[in-house]
Amino acid sequence: MSYLEVTWTDPATHARGHLVIDRLVRGVSSGGLRMRAGCTLAEVRGLARGMTAKEALNYDPGARYVPLGGAKGGIDFDPYDPRANDVLTGYLHAMSPYIERFWTMGEDLGLRQSTIDEAIAKIGLQSSIQAVYPLLDDETKARQRLSDAFQVTVDGVGLDELVGGYGVAQAALTGIAHLGLTSPTAFVQGFGSMGGATARFLARNGVKVVGLADVHGVVANPAGLDVETLLLSRDRHGGIDRAELGAGDVQLDGDRWLDVPADVLVPAATSYAIHAGNAHRVRAKLVVEAANMPITEDAEVGALVIPDVVANSATNSWWWWTLFGDVDPTAESAFDKIGTTTRRLTGRIIGEPSPRKAAQRIAADASDEIARLFPAEQFPTRACPADLSHDRVQMMVCGRTW
Helix, strand or coil: CCCEEEEEECCCCCCEEEEEECCCECCEEECCEEECCCCCHHHHHHHHHHHHHHHHHCCCCCCCCCCCEEEEEEEECCCCCCCHHHHHHHHHHHCHHHHHHCEECCECCCCCHHHHHHHHHHCCCCCCCHHHHHHCCCHHHHHHHHHHHHCCEECCEEHHHCHHHHHHHHHHHHHHHHHCCCCCEEEEECCCHHHHHHHHHHHHCCCEEEEEEECCEEEECCCCCCHHHHHHHCCCCCCCCHHHCCCCCEEECHHHCCCCCCCEEEECCCCCCECCCCHHHCCCCEEECCCCCCECCCCCCCCEEECHHHHCCHHHHHHHHHHHCCCCCCHHHHHHHHHHHHHHHHHHHCCCCCHHHHHHHHHHHHHHHHHHHCCHHHCCCCCCHHHHCCCCEEEEECCEEC
């Protein structure tokens, strides 16, 4: 059972937004905010549960950063709609008491961090992660360190947009080595922050990216796509500029993304992209979950699957490693930490009969250790969540509806 579930309705558009706090550690939780048409409470609940595991998997007893609890936010609205920013601002205003005290968050599917930051400033909050500030030894230095990191660019792309995909690429390369694949090819579904960075670092490590999918369809080339050109010309939603396609590149309908032959498949867009109805079309030998929950539980995929809680965990952890001082605000320090951690975790699960169950086991053991070291009674919440309710918000706290 989740610790807290909140559902909000926008009075102007009737869009619905959800927040689920799965668990608090030291009174705080962590998890991003997504916006997509069709986002449900059940989806957000599953994502929040995954965040609890993702946080715990990166527990290091010798680090300054102690993993937080898991949470997730989701808004059922089209991010391309011209009213999207107003809906986002209304949602964040409604959730502001939780952002102030319990929930730290950043970008996820359909949203960019810069868009969230603009809305956060508009409603008068300090930051989307201000709930964690009381846990810092030196807030001023920590915030400066994170700010400095967000100013770093690597070959035209911000470091914050690269860290997640760098981790996914490291997980994929570990899987490729484990399977003994030679001259591997890859298809990446989704070309936003996660998919774009994954494609870049796979290509830079000798993996031929033969196909990409975005909201407009599929582009493919068996000889390999020019990932760098497409990456640097994409729009803010990860859309590929078709004017930049090269000779030999072909365009396909979006529903044909599983028809492009590749050794490695990286679903990096929506949840539930691979399901019982299309799993038989997966021909890859290795599937690396860059998106959150891209494969449904009833889908039978005949490939080695590296689960999202391992593959994409660097997106979240890099913020905290930087804020708490476990990495410096440089690309070199970030990539070193992400690479070492992701390869280690992937190596621990990849030879198991079920890598997903192995990851869940490791996360559960780490959660138990964190709970033992930091019992909840030592970190009481700074207000009862039920006292924070207001108009157009329905809440469930530990099973009780308010």
